[in-house]
Amino acid sequence: MSADTPLCHFCGAGLTDTFVDLGRMALANSYRSEADLAKPEPEYPLHARVCRSCLLVQVESVVPAEEIFSDYAYFSSYSESWVAHARAYAQTTARRFNLGPESLVAEVASNDGYLLKHFVDAGIPVLGIEPAANVAKVAEESGVRTEVAFFNRDTARRLKEQEYAADLMAANNVLAHVPDLNVFVGGFPILLKPEGVVTFEFPHLLNLINEVQFDTIYHEHYSYLSLLVVEKILAAHGMRVFDVEELPTHGGSLRVYACHNDSETHRDGPGLAAVRAKESAAALDRLDSYAGFEPRVIAVREALLEFLRTSKAAGKTVAAYGAAAKGNTLLNYCGVKADLIPLVVDRSLAKQGRYLPGSRIPIFGPEKIAEAKPDYVLILPWNLRDEIMAEMAHVASWGGKFVTAIPDLRILDAPA
Numbered sequence: 001m002s003a004d005t006p007l008c009h010f011c012g013a014g015l016t017d018t019f020v021d022l023g024r025m026a027l028a029n030s031y032r033s034e035a036d037l038a039k040p041e042p043e044y045p046l047h048a049r050v051c052r053s054c055l056l057v058q059v060e061s062v063v064p065a066e067e068i069f070s071d072y073a074y075f076s077s078y079s080e081s082w083v084a085h086a087r088a089y090a091q092t093t094a095r096r097f098n099l100g101p102e103s104l105v106a107e108v109a110s111n112d113g114y115l116l117k118h119f120v121d122a123g124i125p126v127l128g129i130e131p132a133a134n135v136a137k138v139a140e141e142s143g144v145r146t147e148v149a150f151f152n153r154d155t156a157r158r159l160k161e162q163e164y165a166a167d168l169m170a171a172n173n174v175l176a177h178v179p180d181l182n183v184f185v186g187g188f189p190i191l192l193k194p195e196g197v198v199t200f201e202f203p204h205l206l207n208l209i210n211e212v213q214f215d216t217i218y219h220e221h222y223s224y225l226s227l228l229v230v231e232k233i234l235a236a237h238g239m240r241v242f243d244v245e246e247l248p249t250h251g252g253s254l255r256v257y258a259c260h261n262d263s264e265t266h267r268d269g270p271g272l273a274a275v276r277a278k279e280s281a282a283a284l285d286r287l288d289s290y291a292g293f294e295p296r297v298i299a300v301r302e303a304l305l306e307f308l309r310t311s312k313a314a315g316k317t318v319a320a321y322g323a324a325a326k327g328n329t330l331l332n333y334c335g336v337k338a339d340l341i342p343l344v345v346d347r348s349l350a351k352q353g354r355y356l357p358g359s360r361i362p363i364f365g366p367e368k369i370a371e372a373k374p375d376y377v378l379i380l381p382w383n384l385r386d387e388i389m390a391e392m393a394h395v396a397s398w399g400g401k402f403v404t405a406i407p408d409l410r411i412l413d414a415p416a
C-alpha cells in the first residue's frame with residue numbers, strides 16, 4: 001500500500017483490490033452544449049475497487065460535489081414507470097406505518113417532488129431535502145415543501161432544531177451517490193422519531209455482478225451496495241435493518257427498512273433472512289468473489305464493438321435510445337463515437353439539442369428515429385427495455401430491430 005492508495009469511504013482501510021478498472025472518462029451526467037464542444041472535456045479515472053476490510057465496492061470521489069450537482073439535467077418525473085413506482089411506495093408505506101395528518105414524511109434528495117407529492121395528495125405533511133436549487137423550485141411549485149440542502153449530520157441537526165421529526169424518511173437511490181457515507185448516514189438517527197422508519201433503495205450489487213451491469217458504474221455513483229455492507233454501515237450509526245424487499249428497478253434493487261437499534265415495535269420481516277441467504281449463497285462475504293468481474297466486462301465491450309463495426313461495414317445504421325448515465329459509461333468505456341452511432345434520442349427536453357459527454361453523440365427527440373429509420377436501435381437504459389420497445393414499435397415498419405449490449409449482445413425484434 002503506497003501513500004497514494006485511496007481509502008475506503010466507509011471504514012478508512014486502504015483500497016488495494018480492483019473490482020473493475022474502466023479507465024479515464026468524462027462525467028456521465030455532464031451533457032455538452034454546442035458551444036462546449038470547442039472546449040476540452042475533463043476526464044477522470046473510473047476505477048471501482050472492493051475494500052478487503054468491509055467489502056464495500058466503491059469508486060473514489062474525484063470530482064467536487066458542486067460540479068456534479070450544478071445544472072443537473074435529470075428530473076425524475078420523465079420516466080412513467082418511475083412515477084408509478086413512487087406512487088406505489090407512498091400508498092404501501094402510508095398503510096403499513098399508519099401515516100396521517102399528524103405524521104411527517106421526509107425525503108432526502110427529493111428531486112422535483114415526484115415521490116412526496118403522493119403523500120401531499122393523501123394529506124400527509126412532507127419535507128423534501130434537495131441540493132439542486134433549480135430542481136427544488138420545481139418541487140415547491142407543485143406544493144412539495146422543500147429545503148435546499150445537502151443532507152448530512154449538520155442539516156439534520158438544523159432541521160431538528162426547527163422542530164422537525166420524521167415518522168418516515170425515504171432515501172431512494174441516494175445512498176450510493178454520497179461521497180461521505182458516515183456524514184450522510186449519521187443524519188438519519190438525528191431526524192428520525194424514536195419509532196420512525198427509514199427506507200433506503202439502491203441497486204443491488206448482487207445483480208450488478210450477476211448481470212454484468214458495469215454501465216451502472218460512473219463517477220457520481222460512489223458505492224455499489226450489498227445488504228451485508230449496508231447492515232454494517234447502519235449498525236455503525238445506531239440503526240438496524242428489519243425488513244428488505246427486492247425490486248425490479250434499476251436492474252434489481254433492494255429496499256431496506258431500518259429503525260433505531262433500540263426500537264421496540266419493528267420486528268424482523270421475512271425479506272431480511274431471504275436476501276441475507278442469497279448474498280451468502282453468492283459468497284459476497286468473501287473477497288475472492290469479487291475477482292473475475294473485469295474479464296466479463298471486457299467481453300461485453302468486445303461484442304458491442306464487433307457488432308457496431310460489422311454493421312457499419314455492411315452499410316447498416318445504428319441509432320441509440322436513452323441519453324442516460326449508464327449509456328455514457330458503456331459508450332465511453334468502449335470508445336464508441338458518432339462514426340459508429342451518429343445519433344441518440346431521449347424524451348428529456350433538457351438533453352435534446354445537446355451532446356453526450358465523451359462520445360459527443362448528438363441528442364434528439366424520439367421522433368428523430370422515424371425520420372432517420374435506422375436498421376438498429378441500441379437501447380442504452382436496458383432496465384427500461386420493454387417500455388422503450390413498446391414506444392418505438394414502429395421501427396418494425398422499415399425492418400428495424402432493437403439491440404441491447406448487457407449482459408451480452410442481443411438483437412431483438414420489435415414487438416408485434
Ligand SMILES: [Zn+2]
Pocket residue numbers: 008009010011012013051052053054055056
Ligand atoms: Zn472498508
